[in-house]
Amino acid sequence: MNKKESEYFKNLVLFNQTKNSLERKELAEKILRFSVFTRINPLVKEQFLYTSNWYYVAVREILQTKRIKLDARSISNLIRPKLSEAEVENIIKTLLKLKMISKKDNRYVQLNDLVSTGDEVSYAGVADFHRQMMELASQSIDNVDRELRDISGVTISLSNKGIDELKVMIQKFRKNVLELSERDDNKQSVYQLNLQMFPLS
Numbered sequence: 648m649n650k651k652e653s654e655y656f657k658n659l660v661l662f663n664q665t666k667n668s669l670e671r672k673e674l675a676e677k678i679l680r681f682s683v684f685t686r687i688n689p690l691v692k693e694q695f696l697y698t699s700n701w702y703y704v705a706v707r708e709i710l711q712t713k714r715i716k717l718d719a720r721s722i723s724n725l726i727r728p729k730l731s732e733a734e735v736e737n738i739i740k741t742l743l744k745l746k747m748i749s750k751k752d753n754r755y756v757q758l759n760d761l762v763s764t765g766d767e768v769s770y771a772g773v774a775d776f777h778r779q780m781m782e783l784a785s786q787s788i789d790n791v792d793r794e795l796r797d798i799s800g801v802t803i804s805l806s807n808k809g810i811d812e813l814k815v816m817i818q819k820f821r822k823n824v825l826e827l828s829e830r831d832d833n834k835q836s837v838y839q840l841n842l843q844m845f846p847l848s
Contacts, residue, residue: 668774672699675771693741699772701779701839702730706738707747708837710757717754726837727790728783777841784841802847817842 665671679692697703709722719735726735739755742748748755787796805813824840 668771671771672775693745695772696741697745697747699775701776701783702726702734703738703741704776705837705839706735707742707757710748710755712834712836714754728786780839780841781843783839813844817844 665674675695679695705726706722709725710717714721714725719732719739722739723730723732723735730738739748742755743750746758748757750756784798788798821842828834
C-alpha cells in the first residue's frame with residue numbers, strides 16, 4: 648500500500664469512527680479528493696454538494712413555481728439571499744448531472760425522481776445544510792417583512808413519554824406540510840420551514 652492509499656484508508660476509518668458532524672464533513676471533503684473513491688462513486692461530489700448547501704434545494708424548488716420562464720438569469724433574480732447568474736448556472740449543471748431537473752422548451756423543470764445520497768460520505772454535509780437554513784431563518788428576522796414570515800417558538804417541560812409524543816406530532820406535521828405542497832397546483836414562491844426540538848436541561 649503506497650502513501651496515498653494509506654492516507655485514503657486512514658481518512659475512511661476516521662470518518663466511520665467520528666460522531667462529530669463538522670469533523671465528518673471535513674473528512675468527507677478529504678475523501679472526495681481521492682480518485683479511487685470517485686471512480687467507484689462517480690456522482691458522489693455532486694450528491695455531496697446537493698446535501699451540503701441550501702441553494703441547490705432552493706433552486707430545484709423554484710422550478711416547481713408557475714413562472715413563464717425559468718433560466719439562470721430569472722432564477723438569480725428570484726432567489727434570496729441573492730445568487731449570481733454564474734452561481735445559478737453551476738447549480739443547474741449539478742442538478743442536470745444528478746438527473747433532478749431537465750430542460751423543457753424555454754425553462755428547466757423539476758423531475759419527480761429523487762436523488763439517492765448513495766453513501767454516508769455524500770450525506771455527511773446534511774448537518775451543514777441545517778446550520779445554513781437556521782442561519783437564514785435568523786437573518787430573516789431583520790431582512791424579511793413580518794407579513795412574509797412566521798418566527799415562533801415555545802419552551803416547555805415534558806416527560807420522556809411526552810417527548811416521544813411530540814416527535815410523532817412533528818413527524819405528522821412535516822408530512823402534512825409536504826402533502827399541502829403536493830396538492831398546491833399554483834405555486835408562486837419557495838419557503839423554508841425549519842423544525843427544531845432540543846433540550847435546555
